[in-house]
Amino acid sequence: MWARHVRDRRPFQYVVGNEHWRDLVVAVRDGVLIPRPETEAVVDMVRNVEGFADGWWADLGTGSGAIAVAVARELGPEGKVFAVDVSEVAIEVARLNVQRYGMQDKVEIRHGSWFEPLEDVKGKLMGVISNPPYIPTDDLPRLQPEVGWHEPKLALDGGKDGLEHLLHLCEGLSSVLKPGGFFVFETNGNKQSEFLVDLISTKWSSSFHNVEAVLDFAEIKRFVTGYRR
Amino acid sequence: MELIKELRSKQEEIEGLKSLVTNACEEKDMREMAAEELLETVEEEKRLQHELFRSLLPKDEADERDCILEVRAGTGGEEASLFAMDIFRMYEKYAQKNGWKFDVIGIMESAVKGYKEASGTISGPGAFGKLKFESGIHRVQRVPVTEKSGRLHTSAVSVAVLPQADEVDVQLRNEDLRIDTYRSGGSGGQSVNTTDSAVRVTHIPTGTVVAIQDERSQHMNKAKALKILRARLYEIERQRLHMNRSKLRSEQIGSGDRSERIRTYNFPQGRVTDHRVGITHHSIADVMEGENLDVFIDALLLQEEMDAIASFAA
Ligand SMILES: C[S@@+](CC[C@H](N)C(=O)[O-])C[C@H]1O[C@@H](n2cnc3c(N)ncnc32)[C@H](O)[C@@H]1O
Numbered sequence: 001m002w003a004r005h006v007r008d009r010r011p012f013q014y015v016v017g018n019e020h021w022r023d024l025v026v027a028v029r030d031g032v033l034i035p036r037p038e039t040e041a042v043v044d045m046v047r048n049v050e051g052f053a054d055g056w057w058a059d060l061g062t063g064s065g066a067i068a069v070a071v072a073r074e075l076g077p078e079g080k081v082f083a084v085d086v087s088e089v090a091i092e093v094a095r096l097n098v099q100r101y102g103m104q105d106k107v108e109i110r111h112g113s114w115f116e117p118l119e120d121v122k123g124k125l126m127g128v129i130s131n132p133p134y135i136p137t138d139d140l141p142r143l144q145p146e147v148g149w150h151e152p153k154l155a156l157d158g159g160k161d162g163l164e165h166l167l168h169l170c171e172g173l174s175s176v177l178k179p180g181g182f183f184v185f186e187t188n189g190n191k192q193s194e195f196l197v198d199l200i201s202t203k204w205s206s207s208f209h210n211v212e213a214v215l216d217f218a219e220i221k222r223f224v225t226g227y228r229r
Numbered sequence: 230m231e232l233i234k235e236l237r238s239k240q241e242e243i244e245g246l247k248s249l250v251t252n253a254c255e256e257k258d259m260r261e262m263a264a265e266e267l268l269e270t271v272e273e274e275k276r277l278q279h280e281l282f283r284s285l286l287p288k289d290e291a292d293e294r295d296c297i298l299e300v301r302a303g304t305g306g307e308e309a310s311l312f313a314m315d316i317f318r319m320y321e322k323y324a325q326k327n328g329w330k331f332d333v334i335g336i337m338e339s340a341v342k343g344y345k346e347a348s349g350t351i352s353g354p355g356a357f358g359k360l361k362f363e364s365g366i367h368r369v370q371r372v373p374v375t376e377k378s379g380r381l382h383t384s385a386v387s388v389a390v391l392p393q394a395d396e397v398d399v400q401l402r403n404e405d406l407r408i409d410t411y412r413s414g415g416s417g418g419q420s421v422n423t424t425d426s427a428v429r430v431t432h433i434p435t436g437t438v439v440a441i442q443d444e445r446s447q448h449m450n451k452a453k454a455l456k457i458l459r460a461r462l463y464e465i466e467r468q469r470l471h472m473n474r475s476k477l478r479s480e481q482i483g484s485g486d487r488s489e490r491i492r493t494y495n496f497p498q499g500r501v502t503d504h505r506v507g508i509t510h511h512s513i514a515d516v517m518e519g520e521n522l523d524v525f526i527d528a529l530l531l532q533e534e535m536d537a538i539a540s541f542a543a
Contacts, residue, residue, distance in 0.1 A: 012424050020445030037447035146422040189416050217408045
């Protein structure tokens with residue numbers, strides 16, 4: 001097992017089956033993305049949204065369910081998270097983590113592609129959170145072996161500029177968010193964030209306001225956040 | 230105000246008793262009983278006066294707070310690190326005795342499994358008020374277990390006790406902070422897998438640096454680092470105010486001067502001496518078990534009070 005870890009550059013987190021993320025110990029296994037430290041900040045951004053605790057939230061591409069569980073743990077009695085993923089393995093692992101933290105009443109797991117499983121809650125969401133695959137396809141062969149050789153392509157591959165899923169998410173946003181609703185997306189960094197901020201605040205300026213890029217701890221524009229009008 | 234009322238009624242009582250005692254018409258037994266009671270009541274009056282006086286003295290607002298304990302091995306190499314561990318555990322036991330909560334923040338071990346550095350939080354009513362006198366250099370004299378020739382060593386450990394501060398006391402501005410974490414360079418995010426969660430926070434205006442690596446997630450390490458940073462900055466501010474208030478006071482005990490040698494633990498002779506109040510306790514084992522630290526602390530508290538009275542009167 002250890003030989004495999006060292007020789008094959010198998011991620012340590014897959015070997016032990018867990019990743020420490022915020023104050024959680026998140027179960028992970030082959031086939032789901034190991035949650036990253038950058039993403040920890042997303043939960044703090046959600047917490048800063050006025051009245052967040054009693055809203056309905058969606059975590060799109062929930063993977064291990066890390067974000068969904070961490071947000072759920074902060075919610076009040078009315079609050080709820082819909083955790084969506086297209087991957088069967090992700091759904092299974094997310095379910096495990098939801099159980100691990102006793103969040104079955106707060107997190108509803110739904111299988112499907114992005115907004116598709118959310119038809120019934122359209123226009124009712126207080127917020128949409130997503131860390132979709134955003135690595136440009138061309139960059140995949142050059143990734144750190146722990147990532148490129150072992151983590152699921154489905155969780156990493158963002159298409160030509162890495163923006164394929166992010167753009168799809170931006171387009172669907174306004175129909176699921178309720179007025180005043182919040183969104184936060186993680187991106188590959190400065191280039192993607194700047195592009196998206198620019199796009200949303202020009203092309204969709206009638207639907208969104210306070211759109212901005214937010215820095216991660218390494219001073220990289222890692223997130224795009226904003227509000228629906 | 231309650232105190233004043235109580236004091237008034239005691240004084241009235243005293244008047245009453247006095248007149249009883251001097252009243253020749255009363256029976257002898259009665260007068261003797263009154264005299265006895267008078268003595269007691271006068272004692273009570275004194276106690277109340279003292280308490281009233283104390284309540285008028287300026288209080289250190291930080292006394293009621295929780296605190297952060299930092300212990301560092303100083304001169305004396307590995308032996309110092311072993312003593313640092315003993316001291317750290319002494320406070321842990323002392324905290325337990327007082328019903329306070331003790332949480333380890335981080336420990337940096339030395340080669341012999343002593344502590345190069347250790348820090349923890351101590352939470353409970355009045356924790357800082359009692360432990361603030363512990364800041365300074367603690368010196369130990371003993372034959373180290375690592376020493377084969379049986380020679381006596383002297384080494385030193387520095388202790389710092391800081392009152393805890395929250396977001397309201399110390400508002401940290403993002404632009405004043407530099408946060409360093411493990412980075413392989415490049416894009417970060419989904420492209421990188423790391424198991425290194427160490428975080429180093431630098432407060433740029435003061436140059437204060439706090440590094441934490443004990444927790445397994447970056448989020449937790451950062452939260453801890455910020456907590457310690459707040460306490461440090463709060464302490465800097467507190468010291469500044471303290472100095473301003475009066476030059477004299479800053480030279481008094483409990484000023485938190487960390488370079489002052491405050492106590493010696495002499496193992497061969499089984500004694501602990503506090504150099505500030507000149508008190509020696511002859512059961513070192515008890516002290517190390519967290520017992521009897523109060524002997525020093527109470528004396529130091531009393532001295533603080535007397536200093537306060539002196540500077541109040543001046
Ligand atoms: C980068 S991972 C993020 C996982 C998790 N939210 C996190 O932050 O650790 C992206 C996730 O999106 C999922 N995903 C990819 N395509 C999807 C689609 N069309 N619909 C829903 N989820 C999708 C992947 O299965 C993967 O779990």
